[in-house]
Amino acid sequence: MNIYEQEKVLLEGLAANDTSAIETIYRENYSTIQAFIVKNSGYPEDARDIFQEAMIVLFEKAKQESFELSCQIKTFIYSVCRRLWLKRLQQQSRYYPASEIIKETVPVEDELEVHEKLNVDLTLMENALNKIGDPCKSILEAYYIQKKSMPEIADTFGYTNADNAKTQKYKCLLRLKKIFFAQYKNGE
Amino acid sequence: MDDALLLDAIERYRNGEMSPQEIIFFEELRKNNPDIDQLAAEHNFFLAELDKLSEIKAYKHNLNEVENKLANEGVISQNQAKAKTKILYLWNRYRRTIAVAASIAGIVSISTATIVSMYSENKKVAVITPLVDHQLRQFEHKLNQIETKLNDASAVIKLPAKPKFEANFRATGFLVDGSGYIITNAHVITDARNIIVENKKGEQFLAKAVYINKITDLAFLKISDTSFKKVAALPYTFPKYSAELGEHIFTLGYPREEVVYGEGYLSAKSGYFGDTTSYQISISVNPGNSGGPVINKNGEVIGIISSKETNADGVVFAIKSKNIYDALKEMKGDESIKLPTVNSLKGLDRVVQVQKLEDFIYMVKGN
Numbered sequence: 001m002n003i004y005e006q007e008k009v010l011l012e013g014l015a016a017n018d019t020s021a022i023e024t025i026y027r028e029n030y031s032t033i034q035a036f037i038v039k040n041s042g043y044p045e046d047a048r049d050i051f052q053e054a055m056i057v058l059f060e061k062a063k064q065e066s067f068e069l070s071c072q073i074k075t076f077i078y079s080v081c082r083r084l085w086l087k088r089l090q091q092q093s094r095y096y097p098a099s100e101i102i103k104e105t106v107p108v109e110d111e112l113e114v115h116e117k118l119n120v121d122l123t124l125m126e127n128a129l130n131k132i133g134d135p136c137k138s139i140l141e142a143y144y145i146q147k148k149s150m151p152e153i154a155d156t157f158g159y160t161n162a163d164n165a166k167t168q169k170y171k172c173l174l175r176l177k178k179i180f181f182a183q184y185k186n187g188e
Numbered sequence: 189m190d191d192a193l194l195l196d197a198i199e200r201y202r203n204g205e206m207s208p209q210e211i212i213f214f215e216e217l218r219k220n221n222p223d224i225d226q227l228a229a230e231h232n233f234f235l236a237e238l239d240k241l242s243e244i245k246a247y248k249h250n251l252n253e254v255e256n257k258l259a260n261e262g263v264i265s266q267n268q269a270k271a272k273t274k275i276l277y278l279w280n281r282y283r284r285t286i287a288v289a290a291s292i293a294g295i296v297s298i299s300t301a302t303i304v305s306m307y308s309e310n311k312k313v314a315v316i317t318p319l320v321d322h323q324l325r326q327f328e329h330k331l332n333q334i335e336t337k338l339n340d341a342s343a344v345i346k347l348p349a350k351p352k353f354e355a356n357f358r359a360t361g362f363l364v365d366g367s368g369y370i371i372t373n374a375h376v377i378t379d380a381r382n383i384i385v386e387n388k389k390g391e392q393f394l395a396k397a398v399y400i401n402k403i404t405d406l407a408f409l410k411i412s413d414t415s416f417k418k419v420a421a422l423p424y425t426f427p428k429y430s431a432e433l434g435e436h437i438f439t440l441g442y443p444r445e446e447v448v449y450g451e452g453y454l455s456a457k458s459g460y461f462g463d464t465t466s467y468q469i470s471i472s473v474n475p476g477n478s479g480g481p482v483i484n485k486n487g488e489v490i491g492i493i494s495s496k497e498t499n500a501d502g503v504v505f506a507i508k509s510k511n512i513y514d515a516l517k518e519m520k521g522d523e524s525i526k527l528p529t530v531n532s533l534k535g536l537d538r539v540v541q542v543q544k545l546e547d548f549i550y551m552v553k554g555n
Contacts, residue, residue, distance in 0.1 A: 125238065
């Protein structure tokens with residue numbers, strides 16, 4: 001297998017949420033990113049944040065159907081991390097590095113824009129979930145987020161049968177939708 | 189049909205849990221009933237958002253799991269290591285300043301020593317001064333030791349070697365000694381396991397690093413392949429004096445598979461943040477140009493390209509050639525590198541100069 005085939009397999013694994021693919025990418029790239037961030041007035045903890053975020057951007061990209069990475073994974077990750085980190089430094093108006101070693105990067109502005117939008121959407125949904133309170137939040141999360149079955153949920157939350165749980169879930173769902181769409185329309 | 193049933197139907201349709209008859213019925217219902225169709229569209233959008241959240245959460249869960257695993261293995265620095273990493277962080281932040289401070293301390297100590305011995309009749313003072321010098325050297329030695337340790341710590345854990353050679357970086361280097369010594373940037377090869385250099389003809393040679401200095405960002409490679417034919421005389425020289433503002437300069441490098449020429453001028457005698465060990469030059473460079481020579485009209489290599497400014501175009505920094513001599517001194521003859529002393533490019537046309545030069549410019553790559 002040449003490097004491109006290897007990377008394709010890795011990305012397919014990533015799209016399928018495969019832990020070993022994630023691990024490989026971490027092992028091959030983490031130290032470079034940490035070195036970059038530490039060199040540019042960051043702490044190793046910052047590197048963890050930034051790297052995770054870049055992994056999510058890569059995940060979103062890998063899941064697109066007509067997806068093809070026009071560069072190596074390491075170049076993509078480096079470019080995303082670099083962009084994200086410089087942006088964060090700017091936001092905190094901290095020291096902005098005026099000089100850096102010449103390293104290959106690719107433009108990632110489009111990807112980051114898509115990623116930002118997705119983040120906003122996800123935050124809307126999470127906020128809505130937090131607002132409806134328990135047990136609604138837990139029931140809906142169990143069903144829609146953790147993908148548990150109705151009988152399982154009935155058992156966990158102490159409903160006599162799956163139908164009762166389903167009725168409760170329906171009521172909760174209506175509340176969640178109401179809050180979500182109210183926020184959604186406000187946000188627009 | 190009440191709303192609860194309808195939402196349930198939308199979800200079952202979406203999850204593919206309907207029988208063929210139900211599907212036909214449901215699709216008819218949507219087609220003939222705009223209200224239901226709109227509700228279905230809205231609900232599908234809502235479910236898609238929930239799915240995204242679910243997917244990302246599952247993925248983040250795995251990310252955290254991998255992170256924890258690697259943190260336990262030490263591949264990722266843990267929070268407990270904060271004290272150590274903080275020092276590393278501060279060191280990285282200030283090491284250039286420290287280097288400059290150390291060199292200033294050196295200059296000051298020499299000048300005070302001279303003054304003291306000139307104005308003092310007391311011979312004891314003259315005896316003390318070499319001691320001070322000695323202490324300074326010890327201090328310098330300790331600094332170097334600390335630096336090596338810290339650099340080792342920052343390198344964390346090396347990845348297991350891959351069986352097949354695939355280059356994952358590319359830069360430029362050039363011969364400083366015809367017997368097979370190439371100079372390039374330290375940052376290019378710092379983490380490299382295997383290094384290969386390739387000339388214009390595409391001939392490849394294995395090379396190994398014989399000197400790496402992260403502070404000056406200089407490194408020497410030695411070609412270890414026996415197939416390498418020694419070059420009797422290199423056409424360029426390395427001046428010890430400082431180049432002049434406005435001097436026209438050019439470079440050759442490997443931002444692509446092919447050697448690329450670029451020209452510009454010397455725009456400042458100091459580099460990034462007043463760093464006096466480098467020049468600022470105005471030239472357009474790309475990744476891959478790192479380690480390339482900066483040559484003036486007389487064919488003298490006045491510097492080595494090292495870095496560029498992030499938010500400005502054409503602002504590039506090059507390490508002054510004088511640093512090469514310092515590096516050789518620092519190696520204390522570990523390797524017998526002899527810099528060329530005869531310049532055969534002076535007075536020639538630029539095109540001819542390039543022709544005579546390009547054979548000695550190498551692509552440096554490796555993994």
